[in-house]
Amino acid sequence: MKHILLIPENEKPTLTAAIINTLLVSVLLIALFWISLNQIQMTLDFSFIGTYRIRLIKGFGMTVALGLIGFIISFFIGLLSALGQSCKILAVRYFCNLYVMLIRGTPLIMQIYLFFYILGTAWGIENRFVAGILILSLFEGAYIAEILRAGIQALDPEQMEAARAVGFTRKQTVRFVLLPQLIVLTVPSLTGQFASIIKDSSLLSMIAVIELTQTIREITATNFKLFEGYLFLGFLYLCLTLPITLLSKRLERRFRHEA
Amino acid sequence: MKLEINDLSLTFHGQSAPVLSHVNFADSFGSLAIIGSSGGGKSTLLRLLGGLISPTSGEIRIDGDRIPTDAASLQQYRKKTGFVFQNGGLFRHMTALENITIPLIQVHGYSQEAAQMRALELLKQLGLEQDGNKHPAQLSGGQRQRVAIARALAARPSFLLLDEPTSALDPEYTSEILTVLNQLKQEGVQMIIVTHEMGFAWHACDKVAFLQNGTLLEWGESASLFQSPQTPQLKQFLSKLLEWNR
CATH class of the missing domain: 1.10.238 (Recoverin; domain 1)
Known part of the structure; x- marks a missing residue:
């Protein structure tokens, strides 16, 4: 019994122990939830999923699109500000530092309201999808800038010297040494950030971008099935984020011996 | 190979004390060991010889050709040398x-x-x-x-440059690498090696140069340099090393 419930130091759990303990945790969680539902005398009814499936699929697609496009744009914003933070022109450097500090220091929901209602209105960006993606990318770009900056700092100067010693030109050094090593150093964190972008995009429901969360908000506003609606919402987000998180962990393990 | 160093000095950007000051050398050899205390400028001299950095003043000539100072020609020059680093030289x-x-x-x-x-x-x-x-x-x-x-x-x-290639290794690996280098030398590979392995410098290298505090104090045939050092600094350096090697 002891070797099933406890992990010996510096060892991996056996398959049996892993299965038994996973089951145990799941049963406990479900039981807690079940008892809570009974306490408030609720029965769950998920039949609305079938009724609203078209809207749900559209909302899901919108969330995937926000995540993907947001990730690409925020990557470039992050790359530019990471490079800008070590720029020789002091004003550029300060600008990038300030951008990263302000964005990381304030909540996304405040930025959404500020950018959409003030800047968006002032500059005529009225398309909610476009505005949403821009706001989301600005927010995530600051986090990606930090990931990339940490990666650049973790590069070993000796590796760059070795690249010169074997006769690589600057371009070849970037292509064959710097970029591959930067990828190894940053891809696991970047993948994790992608999962965050998908979750953070839910806040765009505040400016009525009809993505997954907004779809559920609208549906539950008419049928009052709040519990079922948000449970299902959580399930759909997990379908997106869990595989990405697992991928991120795998990449981290795979790259460990290379970095 | 023939190596000439003429009044070579290097001060790193933003530092006042030179790493190397007025180094002069002219000799021919198949293998040269550069010895001396840590921080004396040995690795810096090797990087200059490898075209990885450029001197503040002075010049280096190898077989009569001056090591260039502009980036493009340096890159061409580096293609003709083989550099081995202390530890981290392989692309991970x-x-x-x-x-x-x-x-x-x-x-x-x-x-x-x-x-x-x-x-x-x-x-x-x-x-x-x-x-x-x-x-x-x-x-x-x-x-x-x-x-x-x-x-x-x-x-x-044309030649190998080795920067303390064994200093990060266990004793058994050290002798493994020194054996390999000695074989290469027998096969005619020319090399300049910065090393703390005095036995290797003495017995496997034709010439030895002694560098201390950025100054090249003495160089010559390895046997005569070890047996009859001329400068008090080299005498002191060797006697310190021998203390635990009798």
């Missing part, structure tokens, strides 16, 4: 084989097949035929340095 994200083949293909214009053949030949010569597909982290310290030597030799450079 490449396998042992790729560490050798990619520079051959990209820098020296080898075809994929020719590079592969040359790399396998060298790995075999250095006893690493089983390890070509491993990453540096999967190799022992001694194996890593042998791969680094193979990479440095791959494009048939």
Whole structure:
């Protein structure tokens, strides 16, 4: 019994122990939830999923699109500000530092309201999808800038010297040494950030971008099935984020011996 | 090879004290060891010889040709040398084989097949035929340095530059690498080595140069330099080393 419930130091759990303990945790969680539902005398009814499936699929697609496009744009914003933070022109450097500090220091929901209602209105960006993606990318770009900056700092100067010693030109050094090593150093964190972008995009429901969360908000506003609606919402987000998180962990393990 | 160093000085940017000051040297050798206390400028001198950095003043000539100072010619010059670093010289994200083949293909214009053949030949010569597909982290310290030597030799450079190639190694790996270097020397590979291995400097190198506090105090035939050092600094340096080696 002891070797099933406890992990010996510096060892991996056996398959049996892993299965038994996973089951145990799941049963406990479900039981807690079940008892809570009974306490408030609720029965769950998920039949609305079938009724609203078209809207749900559209909302899901919108969330995937926000995540993907947001990730690409925020990557470039992050790359530019990471490079800008070590720029020789002091004003550029300060600008990038300030951008990263302000964005990381304030909540996304405040930025959404500020950018959409003030800047968006002032500059005529009225398309909610476009505005949403821009706001989301600005927010995530600051986090990606930090990931990339940490990666650049973790590069070993000796590796760059070795690249010169074997006769690589600057371009070849970037292509064959710097970029591959930067990828190894940053891809696991970047993948994790992608999962965050998908979750953070839910806040765009505040400016009525009809993505997954907004779809559920609208549906539950008419049928009052709040519990079922948000449970299902959580399930759909997990379908997106869990595989990405697992991928991120795998990449981290795979790259460990290379970095 | 013939090496001439004329009034070479180097002060790093933003520092007041020079790392090397007024170094002069003129001699011919097949192998030269540079010895001296840590922080004396040995590795810096080797980097100057390898064209990895440029001096503040003075010049270096190898077989009569001056080492250039502009970036483009330096890159061409580096193609003709083979540099082995103390420890971290292999590209971590490449396998042992790729560490050798990619520079051959990209820098020296080898075809994929020719590079592969040359790399396998060298790995075999250095006893690493089983390890070509491993990453540096999967190799022992001694194996890593042998791969680094193979990479440095791959494009048939005019000479090897070795920066304390054994100082990060266990004693058994140290002798393994020194044996390899000695064999290469017998085969006619010319080299300049910065080392703390006095036995190797004495018995395997033709000439030895003694560098202290950025100044080249003494150089000459290795046997005579070790047996009858001229400067008090070298006498002191050698006697300190011998204290535990009697």
